[in-house]
Amino acid sequence: MKWEFNGKGPIAAQIVLLVEQAIARGELAPGEWLPSVRELAAEASVNPNTMQKALLELEQNGLVNTVRNTGKSVTTDTELIRATRDRLVEESIRAFLADMKSLGLDRAEVSALMERRVS
């Protein structure tokens, strides 16, 4: 997994997004065990407390489970994984449309542009 961070916004939130994306595209498979917090922190070159905070948030939204005395694993709830991917896709499209709007394109122009690009 590639860990790249930008200067804006909390690192914990950026970690949450990167892990969500990895789960959505299947790079982190359902049920896969995650390395320890310390190991993940070292891999991503981030503060261990920040990594802990991000994993806690992923646990709270159900994407990561903690098995006591064993470790953390990716959820096996494929429905939740699909819903997560849909949400990330929706967020990306919304951000993209906002960008296009700020460049002065209307919906018909964007639609025509996408048609040509994708086909």
Added chain:
Amino acid sequence: MTSSVLECRALTKYYGSTMALDSLDLTLEKGRIVGLLGPNGSGKTTLIKIAAGLLTPTSGTIRICGFAPSPESKALVSYLPEFTYFENHMRVRECFELFRDFYDDFDETKARDMIRDLGVSPEKRMRELSKGMKEKVQLVTVMSRRSRLFLLDEPIAGVDPASRDYILNTIIRNYSEDSTILISTHLISDVENVLDDYVFIRDGKVWQTGSVEALRENENKSVDALFREVFRYEVR
């Protein structure tokens, strides 16, 4: 009883008539990785050397886990100096032996494991190692103690990006909730993701402190960006 690992009150240091620390107040709690950040000549190394028990303050107090600088405090502090202190003729093994003799909390097995991962033979002499490798061997040695306070003076200055990553990862892997790691550096963007807190020091005083994540959350700003604002007249 205090839970702080380092506590400085009105800490002042003069070199002759030159003031290096100006009534500095600072408290570090346990379980934190803290960046000591400031321009050259702001007092970073002086503060670290006083905390390590190598310099005596002119006035003011400093306590490490409640101890004034003494053999008791030195037993709790692991110090990585800015410049290497292992002699060129020493073998890696001999550096470890030196630490084993000096410090009860030195974990030689851990140090040997980390050296093996680096691909360095314990029989190598310091003079046979590259600058980056020498820095790594020294960091491994210092981080292999079970100390309460780690003082790392410019641990990533002048090393290549791969060595920098190794050094930061070694710091993270050896972090413990019972200890505090103080890292002095002027290479802020390289280390800020590793930090819990930042301490800006200027003209021998603590100028500003805070949490790295809170700064990003509340002001949407990196420590590097804040540092450039605060020190814009000094940074060239």
